[in-house]
Amino acid sequence: MGYHHLALAARDIKKLHAFYEGVMGFELVKVEVGPSPGGGWAKHFFYRMEDDNKFIAFWEMHDMPGTENFESNISKAAGLPDHINHISFDVADEADYERRKQQWLGAGLDVMEVDHNWCKSIYTKDPNDNLVEFCLTTGSFSEEDRKTALAELETKAPNFSKPPASMQVHKAEKADA
Known part of the structure; x- marks a missing residue:
């Protein structure tokens, strides 16, 4: 079972559309528009990621009490470091991973790349200032990995993981102004 959609508030829906459809390649396929239970109204935009069961969605809010100055970065809104709450998308293989990295760089976005020893990831920021990731699993999971994970549920003295490989x-080349 996977998730159907992740829904987030939009600070600027046009910038998010340019990023999620234009850069990420997700297709805007549906919008729901209606009143909000607490007052005002909203548009709920759905971007198809790979099929009609996987979406990322954004709320554009209008005249809704208390939404005038919301924080769109999900980590900052929770008072957490930027990397804690983030959005991670999968890639099919090494070629797709590299294509996504070049896609971001070509769009003028800096890319951080990390080899976590069991998966590798690229990260950038979306127009809501959220950290977004493409991740490729490069390893497999053993029974020992499971035992370690279960033990860490209870331990008071953690055993730190091996640092990233x-x-x-990767800095994007900026176009001349």
């Missing part, structure tokens, strides 16, 4: 930032 590599970490680098």
